[in-house]
Structures are given as structure tokens and as C-alpha cells.
Amino acid sequence: MSIVLTGIKPTGRVHIGNYIAAIKPALQIAKNQDHTALYFIADYHGLTFIQNRDEFNDLSYGIAATWLALGLNPEQVVFYRQSDVPEIFELSWILACMAPKGLMNRAHAYKTIVDKNEQIGVDTDAGVNMGLFTYPILMAADILLFRTDQVPVGKDQIQHVEIARDLAEAFNRSFGETFKLPDYIVDEQTAVIPGLDGRKMSKSYNNTIPLFESADGLKKLISRIKTDSTPPHEPKNPDASTIFLLYKEFATDGQIEEMRERFRSGISWGEAKLELFQVMNAFLEEPREKYNQYMASKDQMDDILREGARKARAIAQPLLEQVKYKLGRYR
Numbered sequence: 001m002s003i004v005l006t007g008i009k010p011t012g013r014v015h016i017g018n019y020i021a022a023i024k025p026a027l028q029i030a031k032n033q034d035h036t037a038l039y040f041i042a043d044y045h046g047l048t049f050i051q052n053r054d055e056f057n058d059l060s061y062g063i064a065a066t067w068l069a070l071g072l073n074p075e076q077v078v079f080y081r082q083s084d085v086p087e088i089f090e091l092s093w094i095l096a097c098m099a100p101k102g103l104m105n106r107a108h109a110y111k112t113i114v115d116k117n118e119q120i121g122v123d124t125d126a127g128v129n130m131g132l133f134t135y136p137i138l139m140a141a142d143i144l145l146f147r148t149d150q151v152p153v154g155k156d157q158i159q160h161v162e163i164a165r166d167l168a169e170a171f172n173r174s175f176g177e178t179f180k181l182p183d184y185i186v187d188e189q190t191a192v193i194p195g196l197d198g199r200k201m202s203k204s205y206n207n208t209i210p211l212f213e214s215a216d217g218l219k220k221l222i223s224r225i226k227t228d229s230t231p232p233h234e235p236k237n238p239d240a241s242t243i244f245l246l247y248k249e250f251a252t253d254g255q256i257e258e259m260r261e262r263f264r265s266g267i268s269w270g271e272a273k274l275e276l277f278q279v280m281n282a283f284l285e286e287p288r289e290k291y292n293q294y295m296a297s298k299d300q301m302d303d304i305l306r307e308g309a310r311k312a313r314a315i316a317q318p319l320l321e322q323v324k325y326k327l328g329r330y331r
Helices: 016-030 053-069 086-096 101-105 108-120 135-144 155-175 215-223 242-250 253-265 269-295 298-327
Strands: 002-008 035-041 078-081 150-152 183-185
Touching (some): 002 016, 016 150, 016 242, 035 053, 053 078, 053 269, 053 298, 086 298, 101 108, 108 135, 155 298, 242 253, 253 269
Parallel strands (some): 002 035, 002 150, 035 078, 150 183
């Protein structure tokens, strides 16, 4: 039985783009009985950006509540908070001792900040903390400690899995076969999810639709989606429309085909936005209520996450002991 691992970093409110690109496919994996599925809240990864106690706390619980509200069954998967599994951080240090600095220099997150700093003429490392610089090492520990076979990622995250493989191979060369080499899963069918302004939906562009926005707030945000100047009764290309792309992620097959025909026959943008609101709100109404219930019951989430951490540590501890033995920690 293969092991599949998915983690989400709490650095902002979960939005529709996160759901479509990452959460929805991951929930499908949880239904596959051929996998052992692990899901975790990458809370200590979030410390690279979030260093306010209340915000860190709220966002971390928000990720847990999101998974649970959308139907993740903690009895059928291993669902845990990263910071509840100390073995991850011990392995991270061991892997750091195997990691060439040049490999970290080439990591996308670090290079992006360096390139930006060079463009604006400030010190290349301005705004870079060591957590961000060594971020790929902690991610490698997240992956390797659980003998992960597959990691579902977006195309921009493939490098993280490749670095995990590099560090696993470095350890295996020095100390013998120990770590499994993980593979990444990329859903080639997942399109870039456009935001309100047509650019990729991203917190950095301030163009997102929060997943559990209130019904009134959701309707107002949808009304702001950028459209072209095609007159109301003129045919429209559904495959070039942000509205249709979002619609088909929440609608039934029958609804999708009906909406496609309405686009071709000349639905107005106002009508299309109303239809999008109705189908999204219908889908999200129950999860939104559950999300709010979980956020009001953090003790319940703590119990769920502690049990998940117990199961996660039961998987992690034997491998870490094997690693320490090979290092010479034990006779």
C-alpha cells in the first residue's frame, strides 16, 4: 500500500484557488483504499512569514477546520499538526548536515526574494530568515520521515520533492539504503485558477475569494470578477471565462453542460455571475457552517490532531531510530 502525503502551510485564509488546486484533489486521494494518506498542517513552515501569536494560532486552526469541514475523516487517514511530531525536526537537522549550501541557494522561494531584492537595489538577503532559506530541508524531513511514495504538488512545487530525493540519496550513499525516494504527482488537468482580476488567484495579488466567505460577501466578490466587453446577448467562449472555469468546479456534470450552452447562446455576464454564486454557495453552505463550528470548538480539533500525531509518531519513530543507528548514535 503506497503512502501519499499532503501538507498545507497556514500563511493566510484558505481561498478558492487553494481548494481547487490542492484540497479537492487531496480529498479524492483520501477515498482511495489503495493508499495510506497522511495530511498535515505545516504550521512551523508558516513561521517563516507569520510571527504574530494570534494570527499564527488562528491560521493554524483554520487549516485544520478547513480539512474537517470539507469532509476529511480523521479515522480513515493520518491527520496531524507538524509541530506535534518532534521527530520531524530532529530529522531536519540531520538532513541539514547532508545539504550543500548551493542546493539551498537554488531553491525557488529563496531565489525569488534574491531576484526581487536585486531589482530594487537592496541587499540580496534582505527579508530572508534562516527558516525561509532552509525551508526545503524541513520539507524534505516532512516527506522522508514517513516513507512517502507520492506527494501531490503543483508544477511550481516539484523542486521540493526533487530536493527531498537529493537529500535522501546523499544519506543513502553515506550510510546505506535508508530512505525511500519519493515521487511527485502533478495533475496536468488542473488549470491556473484565475482571481478576480484575471491573474492567478493569489494572496499576493489581493484577488482571492476566501473559501468560507459569508454568502453576502461571496456574492459581492463574484460581482467583481473581471469580464470582457462582449454584449449581453452575444455568444461567449466558456473556456476563456473565469466565471465558467470556477463554475465547473462546483457544479454537476448536467449543470456544466447546460451552462456551456448558455454561454454559447449568449448569457449576460450578470446572469453568469449570479449562476456562479448560486452553485458555489449551494456547495459551500454546509462546509461553511461546519467550519465555523470547528473554529468555535478548538478543543475538539486539538483532540483530533493529538490522536493524529500519535499515529504519525508511530510511523516516524522506527525510521528515525534506524537513521540514528546508522549515524553511529547507538552501538
